[in-house]
Amino acid sequence: MHPALPFPTGPCPAHDPRVAYIVDDDELVRGALGSLLRSIGLEVRAFDSTEEFLAAARADGPSCLVLDVRLRGQSGLALQQSLLQLARPPIPIVFMTGHGDIAMTVKAMKAGAVDFLSKPFRDQDMIDAVTAALDSDAKRLEEARRLLAVRNGWDALTPREREVMQHVAGGLMNKQIAAEMGIAEITAKIHRGQAMRKMNSRSVAELVRKMEALGVVHGTH
Numbered sequence: 001m002h003p004a005l006p007f008p009t010g011p012c013p014a015h016d017p018r019v020a021y022i023v024d025d026d027e028l029v030r031g032a033l034g035s036l037l038r039s040i041g042l043e044v045r046a047f048d049s050t051e052e053f054l055a056a057a058r059a060d061g062p063s064c065l066v067l068d069v070r071l072r073g074q075s076g077l078a079l080q081q082s083l084l085q086l087a088r089p090p091i092p093i094v095f096m097t098g099h100g101d102i103a104m105t106v107k108a109m110k111a112g113a114v115d116f117l118s119k120p121f122r123d124q125d126m127i128d129a130v131t132a133a134l135d136s137d138a139k140r141l142e143e144a145r146r147l148l149a150v151r152n153g154w155d156a157l158t159p160r161e162r163e164v165m166q167h168v169a170g171g172l173m174n175k176q177i178a179a180e181m182g183i184a185e186i187t188a189k190i191h192r193g194q195a196m197r198k199m200n201s202r203s204v205a206e207l208v209r210k211m212e213a214l215g216v217v218h219g220t221h
Contacts, residue, residue: 016061018134021091022046023053023076024068033066036123037130050079058091062141064114064133066126069097069104077104080111092133096121150210153199161195162216164188168195169208169217 020037022044024030030046037044047053050071069076076095083090095108098119105116114136115129157165160181167177178188201207211217 017043017059018061018138019043019045019059019063020130020134021053021056021063021065022067023048023050023065023071023079024096025049025071026068029068033126036126037066040127040131042130042134050074050076050082053079054082062134062138064092064094064130064137066094066096066130069095069108070099077108077111080108080113084111092136094126094129094133096126147213150199151214154211154214154216156198157195161191161198164191165195165199165207165211166218168192168204169211 018041020042022030022033022037024033024046025048027048030048034044034046043059045056045059047056051073053065067076067079074082076097080090080093080095083093090112092114093108093112095105095113095116096119097104097116108116114133117125117129154162163181164177167180172180174188174192175185177192178185181188196202196207199207199210201210208217
């Protein structure tokens with residue numbers, strides 16, 4: 001089994017570079033692509049085999065993979081399937097090939113490839129494809145970090161605060177929550193306020209959306 005690439009979960013510094021990985025067993029292609037992508041300000045990490053790529057650490061910031069379909073050893077399509085089987089979201093892939101056909105393209109795109117370019121391709125087509133892939137990964141990372149912040153807020157709640165939040169999500173008012181839980185109304189109000197603060201929610205609607213995103217809404221009244 002291939003090692004899983006590390007998944008960044010911490011804050012994304014504004015200076016994190018965008019990284020383009022290149023996997024191609026042709027040294028001239030790797031060099032030309034590297035120069036092209038560096039010319040638009042990207043950090044480039046190039047490999048001559050899928051095994052070498054899989055053994056490397058993944059960048060914390062947005063990244064994408066420019067991948068040749070036909071390689072010595074494991075093919076590009078086989079690498080795509082390996083990445084899909086890992087326990088983390090796969091890196092966006094831009095495929096390139098000099099031997100592409102319709103069936104191969106369809107297979108790659110159905111498996112989530114961002115684009116499929118036939119060699120020789122225009123420099124601008126590669127730049128556009130890589131930019132789209134990086135934008136997609138940046139959005140995914142931002143959503144993942146936002147969800148992590150919500151999860152941290154939920155984990156910070158006490159069991160009683162979580163119970164109150166379930167009732168809030170179910171549409172109950174403080175007085176009804178107090179009756180359901182056998183506590184004073186002021187106590188229910190305090191728990192609710194503390195939980196809303198920990199969850200960084202300014203409204204019940206915002207709170208419920210966050211709870212739904214975490215999958216912790218147990219039902220409504």
